[in-house]
Amino acid sequence: MTQTQKKDPMEPKFLVPLSSPDIGEEEKEAVQEVLSTRWLALGPKIKAFEKAIQEFTGAKHAIACSSGTAGLHLCLRAAGIAENDLVLTTPFSFISSSNVMLFEKAIPVFVDVDPKTGNMDTDLAYQAIQDLMRGGAAAQKWLPRKGAENAGPLKGILPVDVFGHPVNSMAWRIIADQFGLFYLEDACEAIGARYLNTQAGTNADMSVFAFYPNKQITTGEGGMIITNDEKKADLMRALCSQGRAPGDSWLAHTYLGYNYRMDEMSAAIGEVQTKRLDSILEERAQVAAWYAEELKDVEGIELPFIEPEVTRVSWFVYVIRVASGLDRNQFIRDLDANGIPARPYFAPIHLQPFMVEQFGYQEGDFPITEDLGNRGVAIPFFTKMTQAQVKTVAEVVKKVIQMQ
Numbered sequence: 001m002t003q004t005q006k007k008d009p010m011e012p013k014f015l016v017p018l019s020s021p022d023i024g025e026e027e028k029e030a031v032q033e034v035l036s037t038r039w040l041a042l043g044p045k046i047k048a049f050e051k052a053i054q055e056f057t058g059a060k061h062a063i064a065c066s067s068g069t070a071g072l073h074l075c076l077r078a079a080g081i082a083e084n085d086l087v088l089t090t091p092f093s094f095i096s097s098s099n100v101m102l103f104e105k106a107i108p109v110f111v112d113v114d115p116k117t118g119n120m121d122t123d124l125a126y127q128a129i130q131d132l133m134r135g136g137a138a139a140q141k142w143l144p145r146k147g148a149e150n151a152g153p154l155k156g157i158l159p160v161d162v163f164g165h166p167v168n169s170m171a172w173r174i175i176a177d178q179f180g181l182f183y184l185e186d187a188c189e190a191i192g193a194r195y196l197n198t199q200a201g202t203n204a205d206m207s208v209f210a211f212y213p214n215k216q217i218t219t220g221e222g223g224m225i226i227t228n229d230e231k232k233a234d235l236m237r238a239l240c241s242q243g244r245a246p247g248d249s250w251l252a253h254t255y256l257g258y259n260y261r262m263d264e265m266s267a268a269i270g271e272v273q274t275k276r277l278d279s280i281l282e283e284r285a286q287v288a289a290w291y292a293e294e295l296k297d298v299e300g301i302e303l304p305f306i307e308p309e310v311t312r313v314s315w316f317v318y319v320i321r322v323a324s325g326l327d328r329n330q331f332i333r334d335l336d337a338n339g340i341p342a343r344p345y346f347a348p349i350h351l352q353p354f355m356v357e358q359f360g361y362q363e364g365d366f367p368i369t370e371d372l373g374n375r376g377v378a379i380p381f382f383t384k385m386t387q388a389q390v391k392t393v394a395e396v397v398k399k400v401i402q403m404q
């Protein structure tokens, strides 16, 4: 088992890759087709991909962009966020859900997460919103130690569907409406997930999917915004393409915009992948089910928790947790030494060096996020993973956890 086969030059030391995009012949042909035309950008494939996502989600508008991060940034611009505005969000996420606020000099106000799912805690958030609106000492306890001296009003909430487990979007919708906040959902890890009958992202004012190669579907780099708000959609399209308002010519720029456009090759891949999305999600669910079977009752390991209201997980990564008291980093090193790649998942956002510097966060500020961050391990997971590969990983996991 410790001896690895050296077949794949890209993965010389591993028995199974950590992740692997699922690109078929149809995707390759679609790219070839684009390359034989003159339309490598701003062409029909973007429109087709956007339409496919609109149909899949039922959203009125879909806007393709160059990454999930770019999409989230556009949403915040469309929400009208300004310097020192506050947005409630989670420190247990990929960095970009908070970074986009810093791009606009807004202030992320972190709320800790549910220990089971890792999603932002609705009860805590409710409390935080009331306190922030009350102001004074009540508000202070939710604000960072520094960097919020000129804190403005609370403008919105930005929950994240962590690892493909959807948030309770009905609850967030109610909270947002009750307090007059915008609701932006980072669904970058959860395309197609369902909480009861509602698809991830579709209850929010705006939400974003991402298509980096380790996501459920990929375009290389890429993202997609969905919204039912026509005005915001128009604005985001304009901002995505150098601030050109509808009707502006190539060198007319109504707004300060960006080049956040997706190209035609990426969109061509995305359109095909979206057609396959349901079957991709089924295959990934099968891989997760194999893991659950292989790893059940293994002492020292907790498996992903799924809320009973979740009718479809959109499996993004498979993250197990080592039991409290075990050395997670040593566990990862031992997996590595035995041919299995693994990664800590996530590293808490509030403890990243630039966040500490700007806002003065300290260890202990968000204990549940830190605990999950200290114990989480993403193990190999991808659409075309075979049952044999799952067994290979599971055997090493079982062996290595006993060494801890």
Ligand SMILES: *Cc1c(COP(=O)(O)O)cnc(C)c1O
Pocket (backbone or CB within 6 Å): 067, 068, 069, 070, 093, 094, 096, 097, 160, 186, 188, 189, 210, 211, 212, 222, 223
């Ligand atoms: C992948 C991801 C994003 C966007 O990532 P990009 O690399 O910019 O496409 C944003 N938020 C979360 C939670 C993610 O997992």
